[in-house]
Amino acid sequence: MGLRTGIKTTQYPDSAETAPGVTPGRPCGIVTAEAEGKTSEVPPCPAEAIHLRGDRISVDYPRCVQCFRCVRSAREPLDYEWSYEWALPMTEDRDPSRRLGKPFARSIHLRLVDAGACRACLSEIEQLGKPYYNIHRLGFFMTPTPRQADVLLAVGPVTDNMRLPLQKAYDAMATPKKVIAIGTCALSGGVFGPSFTSEGGVAKVIPVDVAIPGCPPPPLAMIHGLMLVAGRQVPAQTELDLPSERRTP
Amino acid sequence: MQQGAHYSSNPANFTDIVVSRWAEEAKVSADREKLIILIQCASEKLQGICRWLFAETECRFATLVVQETSSEWLLRYIFYGDFERGQVHVLVRQPHAYKMIPSISEQVHAADWHEREVEDLFGLTFEGHPRLGDFVLHEEWPDGVNPMRLSFDACKPYPHREVDPEWQPVKILQASGAFMMPIGPIYSDYAESAQFFLETVGEDVVRTTPRFFYKYRGLEKLAEGRSIEQVLLMAERFSGTSAFAHSLAFCQAVEQVCGIQPPARAQALRALLGELERLRHHVGAIASICGSTALAVATSQTSILEEELLRLTCILTGHRYLFGLNVPGGLSLDLSDEKCIDLSVSIASLLGRLNDLQEMLRFSSSFLDRIEEVGIVSRQGAVSYGLVGPIARASGVSCDLRKILPYGFYNNAPEFSTPVESEGDGYARLRVLFGEVKESASIIRQIAFSLPSGGITSEHFDIVPGQALGWVEAPLGAAFHWLSIGNDSKVARYRVTPPSFTNWHGFHLAAEEFAFQDFPIIMATFALSNAESDR
Numbered sequence: 001m002g003l004r005t006g007i008k009t010t011q012y013p014d015s016a017e018t019a020p021g022v023t024p025g026r027p028c029g030i031v032t033a034e035a036e037g038k039t040s041e042v043p044p045c046p047a048e049a050i051h052l053r054g055d056r057i058s059v060d061y062p063r064c065v066q067c068f069r070c071v072r073s074a075r076e077p078l079d080y081e082w083s084y085e086w087a088l089p090m091t092e093d094r095d096p097s098r099r100l101g102k103p104f105a106r107s108i109h110l111r112l113v114d115a116g117a118c119r120a121c122l123s124e125i126e127q128l129g130k131p132y133y134n135i136h137r138l139g140f141f142m143t144p145t146p147r148q149a150d151v152l153l154a155v156g157p158v159t160d161n162m163r164l165p166l167q168k169a170y171d172a173m174a175t176p177k178k179v180i181a182i183g184t185c186a187l188s189g190g191v192f193g194p195s196f197t198s199e200g201g202v203a204k205v206i207p208v209d210v211a212i213p214g215c216p217p218p219p220l221a222m223i224h225g226l227m228l229v230a231g232r233q234v235p236a237q238t239e240l241d242l243p244s245e246r247r248t249p
Numbered sequence: 250m251q252q253g254a255h256y257s258s259n260p261a262n263f264t265d266i267v268v269s270r271w272a273e274e275a276k277v278s279a280d281r282e283k284l285i286i287l288i289q290c291a292s293e294k295l296q297g298i299c300r301w302l303f304a305e306t307e308c309r310f311a312t313l314v315v316q317e318t319s320s321e322w323l324l325r326y327i328f329y330g331d332f333e334r335g336q337v338h339v340l341v342r343q344p345h346a347y348k349m350i351p352s353i354s355e356q357v358h359a360a361d362w363h364e365r366e367v368e369d370l371f372g373l374t375f376e377g378h379p380r381l382g383d384f385v386l387h388e389e390w391p392d393g394v395n396p397m398r399l400s401f402d403a404c405k406p407y408p409h410r411e412v413d414p415e416w417q418p419v420k421i422l423q424a425s426g427a428f429m430m431p432i433g434p435i436y437s438d439y440a441e442s443a444q445f446f447l448e449t450v451g452e453d454v455v456r457t458t459p460r461f462f463y464k465y466r467g468l469e470k471l472a473e474g475r476s477i478e479q480v481l482l483m484a485e486r487f488s489g490t491s492a493f494a495h496s497l498a499f500c501q502a503v504e505q506v507c508g509i510q511p512p513a514r515a516q517a518l519r520a521l522l523g524e525l526e527r528l529r530h531h532v533g534a535i536a537s538i539c540g541s542t543a544l545a546v547a548t549s550q551t552s553i554l555e556e557e558l559l560r561l562t563c564i565l566t567g568h569r570y571l572f573g574l575n576v577p578g579g580l581s582l583d584l585s586d587e588k589c590i591d592l593s594v595s596i597a598s599l600l601g602r603l604n605d606l607q608e609m610l611r612f613s614s615s616f617l618d619r620i621e622e623v624g625i626v627s628r629q630g631a632v633s634y635g636l637v638g639p640i641a642r643a644s645g646v647s648c649d650l651r652k653i654l655p656y657g658f659y660n661n662a663p664e665f666s667t668p669v670e671s672e673g674d675g676y677a678r679l680r681v682l683f684g685e686v687k688e689s690a691s692i693i694r695q696i697a698f699s700l701p702s703g704g705i706t707s708e709h710f711d712i713v714p715g716q717a718l719g720w721v722e723a724p725l726g727a728a729f730h731w732l733s734i735g736n737d738s739k740v741a742r743y744r745v746t747p748p749s750f751t752n753w754h755g756f757h758l759a760a761e762e763f764a765f766q767d768f769p770i771i772m773a774t775f776a777l778s779n780a781e782s783d784r
Contacts, residue, residue, distance in 0.1 A: 008553055021560025024568045046478050067482060068573040072581045113435055114442045116464040119780040120489025120570045123533065126439045127559075130536075130552035144437030161387050161463040162442055164412065165434050191482045196396055196407045197467040215572065216489065 008131045012220055013138075013227055023084040023218040027070050029058040030079055043074035047191065050078070061086070061213035062187035087180075087212045087225035090203075100209065101231020103176045104150060107139040108230060111149035111173070115166045116156030116198060121183040121216040125153065133219045140226055146172040151229055157185040157198040158205055170206045178209040178229050182222065187211050263306070263330070267337065271298060284335025292341050292350055295326075299339060300356035302328050308337055309648065310635050311720075312746035313363040314731045315371055317399050321345050322373065326353070326360070327718065327729070329654055336654075336718065352378035359635025362754045363746075370397035370470075385462045388416045396470055403470045421456045422448040430765070434463045440772075441779035445760075452764050457757040464783040472743035477503055477577060477712055480740050484730070488747065488781035489570050490533070493526045494723035495730070495747070495781075496575040501656060502719025502732035503577040509710050511657070513701040515579035520658035521589060521696040523721070524689040526571055528596070529558040530724035531639075531682045531689075532603070534776035538679055539610075541773035542619040550606055554599055561595055579706035586700050593690075593697035600690050607683050620675035624759035624771035627673055634755035638726020638748045639681045640775060644673035650722040658696070665692050675774035682776070712738040723748055725777060749782035 010017045027050075042052050049063035050070060057078065059070075071077045089100055114122060128135045129142060143149050146169040158166060170179065181202040184190040194200025202208050212225040264279045267286050271277050275290035275298065290298055302308040308328035316323040326339040343350065352375035354361040364375040365384040372395035375381065386396075389409045395401065420429060433444035442463040448456035468487050472480045484499035485492045497519055504511065511519075536551035563569045565588055574580055610616055626636070631644035641648050649667040651659040668684025670677035716733035726748030735741035752775065759771050 005550070005553070019560065021563035021569070024563055046482055065482060065486065066568065066572060068567060068581060072573075112439060114440075114464070116442070116466055117780060118486050118489035118492075119441060119778050120486075120492070120572075122439055122441065123490055123570075127552070127556055130556065131549050132553065132556040142438070146435075156464065157466065159464050159466055160389075160407070160409070161465060162434065165442070165463075169435055191479075191486050192466040192468075192471065194406055195467055195471055196401070196403045196405060197465055199406065215486070216570065218569065 005131075009134045009137065010132060010220070012223060013232075017084070017220055022220055023082060024066055024214075025080050025082040026061065026064065026066060026086070026214070027059050027078040028081045029056055031056050041076060043070035043076065043078055045070055062184065062211065063190075064213065065184050065190055065215040084218050084220040085224045086214055086217055086221040087210055087228045089228060090181075090208050090211050100178070100229055104178060104230050105232065106230075107141070108150045108226070109141050109143040109148050110151050110153055110226075111143055111146045111169065112153045112155070113162075113166050113169050114155055115162040115186070115202065116159035116192075117183065117185060118156075121155040121185075124216045124219050125155070125182065125222065127219045128222055133223065135223060135226065138223070138226070146170070147174065149173050149177070151178045151180060151226070152206075153180050153182055154202040154206070154208075155182045155186050157189040157193040157200060158202055160197045160199075163199060163205055166202070166205055179206055180210045180212060180222075180225050180229065181208045182212045182225070183217060184213055184215045187213055190215065266306075270301070274298075286335070286337045287340060288337065289340045289342070292343060295339065295341055296351050296353055296356055299326060299328075299353040299360075302337060302339070303357045303359075306330065310357050310359040311336070311718075311727070312729045312731065312744060313360060313367065314742070314744045315367050315373065315397075316733065316742050317345075317371065317397075319345070319399075322348075322350075322371075324350060325731075327731070348373050349376050350374070351376050354378055357635075358633045359751070359754070362750065369395070371395050372398065385465055387460075387462070388413050396467065401470070403467060403473070418446045418458065418460070420448065421458065422450070424450050426450050427455075432768070433460075443779045443783075445768075447760075447765065447768065449765070454761055454763060454765060454768065457760040459753060459756065461753065461779065462783045464779055466784060468745060468784040469743050472740045474739050476739060477734070480743060481576070484745075485572055485575070487745075487784050488749075488778055489572075490530055490778060491526065491723045491725065491728075491747075491781060493522055493571040493574065494721050494728060495745070497523060497657075498719040498721040498723075498728050498730040499732065500575045500577045500719070501721065502717050502730050503712070503734075505717035505719065506715040506732065506734050507577070507710050507713055509578055509707050511579040511707055512704045514583075514703045515705045515707075516657040517696050517700055518580055518584055518589075518705065519575070520663075521584075521592075521693055522566065522571055522574060524692045524696075525558075525562060525565075525592070525596075527724040528686050528689040528693070529555065529562065531686045532558060534773075535679065535682055535686075537773045537776065538620070538675070538682075538770070539616070541770045542616050544613065544616050547606060547610060547613070547616070550602075554603060557599060558596075561592060565589075565592055576706065578710060579704070581706075583705045586697075589697040589700060593694045596690050596693055600687065603683070603686060610679075617676065619767070619770055620679060620774060622672075622674050622676075623763055623767050624675045624678075624774055625673050626755060626758045628671070630755060630758045631673070634758065635751060636726075636755045637751050638723070639678060639685060640752050640755075641726065642668060643670045643677035643681045645669060645671040648727065650720055650727050654720060656720065663692055663695055675770060678774045678776075714738070716742075723781075725749055725781070726752065745784055747778075747781040747784070749777040749779070750784075752777055753782050 049060045189200030311327040314325040322343040324341040328337040369385040434442040444460040446458040485496040539547040559569045628645040719730040729746040731744040733742040
């Protein structure tokens, strides 16, 4: 059965993945119509992630929980992009000593800490080791202990009871080390934080090097984040070519 | 348990039986339309009534809802029964200054963790409960701070004292050579944060003491004072792998309070998406069971199916985990009839591959050796702990809210059966998962080929004050969402009882008496979610 299945694994990052359903996509900012003399309104956003900045409506991705309110129940819906290269470097500009790349360019061992995630992010991370994404082919491996880990994957808004375990796992890692915060909860607390029981993001507890927004980010976004940490070549952002009926979220 | 038979055979008379039995000692009223019986009693009558409901009429315990007002405490014990008997609410009112309530956990063991949770979060004491404290709030929370109280400010981070380095878990096993093995909260693989203390004298685990709420996000407290729309986002996102089920339970609670009925097409699509979620969840659970026994090929094959289901879900609805679809009154997105038929066809072909896999697993002796007769939950254990969902069904307890308390589309009584096994071991649970996948696929097919036409949301309605229970058969079992909306149209109290919380309570039944190396396998066959349990 194994051999007969053939190769299922994505070609990403060598070439763009175009299979439908690999990413939920995300809303993207638009230039308002005010320039043409029309009034425009900011679409509703229960997560307060959409702001009017000058003549542009922009989306604050670390807050966006992909609830689709801005495209489905808005009078002037936002555009939607079918992308997955969402990872953003967090520290490079400010601190050259924390630069991405060089020491991490080869095989990397990863440790996952669940700091209060809803399990959707965890489920997507689990897919990374499975046939469709198979990060082993790129030299990324999960390791059971933080002592052997180069990169910490942190998910969840950092609940009160997970603050110390997260801190201890980070402290136990040998330097040089990197932290990837995965998902909206890990970046801003999402719908749960900050509150009496969650810190409102991983960065409040340990330094974050790469952020991957999304609720949850698809596995391809996580591969993009890992390649970013490794400083390896990542192709320029390509818009997926999907049949037009699938473009309507 | 035999005594209950004559009550069950007369569902219509159940209300009369309750009224005639308790009318003298408590105030009993019945809403025959909504099938809710309300018993208001003094706290000293509570134990007797709950024992009678649980032991003699075979009612199941759903949840305990505590509500604080400025003058009193309201404790609502909700039971539900087989044979469309509806719900029984036992309501106790206590003056605000009086914080002692008799514990019912001896009579109704399923209420045990509910009482521990209330003790931690509200500061009420349950008289006669053998073990209170150190449940939701771990050791760094100062004594006397109860976050669910009205006076507690939920928006600010709470200042903490240092963790007590002297803290030790309670040791139950007293024998020479006994030792304790802590597992967690961080695991070597992708498992969620939770801790287990395994006590042993050698090879076999004698006692399993779980420590949960590492992922406590305070959902119920954060919901208070927020708008329906904001709470809907939280209801959907506290448990990502059963997001659709929980958002549906919340929406149904809102709809009941406001007295609206979603259109038929929305109800059918909700059932279709709910079954799609169950199917994907169970395929993921089967993959983890294969993974826990290190069966690499089967794990990969099942994971391929899981990813394909995620992609199908995304193509159909725009999101891989069905976020953003449920809204009070219906759905936010209409799915075309063709798309639903396409889905049904794709699932039929996936199911063929899953059947092949099941056949191969049936003859993999190395695999069966690890799950057969391992992690046994007896029928008696499942009943007394009030277990729900696939785990209860594997132990011979057929508890399916789609049949007992039908909601939405299930009121039309679609054709499906609830798979039940009797052994209660890991293999029985695996067979139940496989069986439910097939039933879900059959329901999806039925719906896809007979979708009613019409709108997908009801007309605009106003949020009115009131309270109601929403329930749903989530992938892991019965989920109950109690919602109380205040005069300002904001949420006054939101109580969620997810199936994982109910079932983790009985997890130790399966884990004890088995060897250490069976522990991860038993955990995988339970397939529970801590995100869902901890809220």
